[in-house]
Amino acid sequence: MTGRFAGKTAIVTGASRGIGLAVAERLVADGARVVITARKQEALDEAVARLGGPETALAVAGKADDAEHQADTVRQAIDTFGSVDFLVNNTGINPAYGPLVDLDLAVARKIVEVNCVAAVSWVQHAYRSWMREHGGAIVNVSSLSSVRTAPNIGFYGATKAMLNSLTELLAVELGPGIRVNGVAPAVVKTKFATALYEGREEEAARAYPLKRLGETEDIGGAVAFLLSPDAAWMTGQTVVIDGGVSLTAGE
Template sequence: MSKRFEGRTAIVTGASRGIGLGIAERLVADGARVVITARKQDALDEAVAHLGGPDVALAVAGRADDGDHQADVIRQTIETFGSIDFLVNNTGINPVYGPLVELDLAVARKIVEVNCIAAVSWVQQVHRAWMKEHGGAIVNVSSLSSVRTAPGIGFYGASKAMLNSLTELMAVELGPDIRINGVAPAVVKTKFATKLYEGREDEIAAAYPLKRLGEPEDIGSVVAFLLSDEAAWLTGQTVLIDGGVSLTGAGE
């Protein structure tokens, strides 16, 4: 890997495992220091060891939609590594599966709070603390379900469609010194997505032109590109990372 991010620091939310950890791995491989968040300290500590230890990674446990937690993460990031050059809003929840007519509306409100409002709050806090003066780059992790109907996870998809819209709006407001883009993965082999493929991976993958489901590193490489200077003229875009499945008409 290159060292294109040497001397730069990224906050990656929801990064104790899965896509978030895959993103953090790629950023560290490219020379960045990372601050990772999630709810459980033990899992975060394991992730820090996996990433290479405290010289390159710091873990701060808490809820992604807790404003005090966000402020604490930002404070510790600047104190430990001296900057916040990148933010990756990866945290997302989908605690329900089923039709919208049976959706618990209290759960729906929580999905919007975590998947959308928290992402805006992270941007606001990072902007005030560092990026307004120094610039930076941000990536929001969305989902293919944000642009295609996905029965069973429909409200999750709707929340991610809102996130796509927020990405576009913030790109207009934050330029030219801060770029913000998104990625929208199809099914990636993580614990979070287990219900979408468990016991039928070959069947699901057959609908993908590339004949496999995604891996966390597939997302990490694209996020790293979007954060890099190589994407210097790219903002407000949400990139589908889907193995070509959106071209086939098959379900997610």
């Protein structure tokens, strides 16, 4: 669309579909090469084809919280495209639904591991392998539930609140050469969020001043902005992208 990311390489985790794929598509449209990760190779291969093939996209399958996978992804990004200029920590899980008093604590630990610890680990690998010497920009994908109570997905929201705090800490530690920001979407129409709107989308959207749920492209555009020179004086911020729903009383 603009070519503003020509010569730049981005790693986008959890990018075989949904928000991650939309972010990758926007970055490619703006001239970047992308390295995408997810667990399933077949889905990643389909995403690479959608992104323009091996000249613009590389897929590395693995678990987001696997340190060996993280190191291998960063290594392949540098070997294939020559740099790791951007990192988008998009992977997030929420296998628990219900009140905290009923939460399986083993599941809770796994959510923290994937949503928070893994994000820090990805930053460490990108920093040590490239960004420490060359600079870069990072975006962490959070959630509106990190700043507004979300019944039954409260622990997921708590981990995203921790991610917001990590965004602030990393921004302070890594400046001025590396900027770190975040986005906090409300409900976006993805497979991950299906349970929050399926069969009642019109009703779900009623509370939103913009009268619609989010599209993945809404988040892709915001992430691209935060990675771009247009956001050169922004760091440590988590931008709420929610169609205005946080301005309403809700239910």
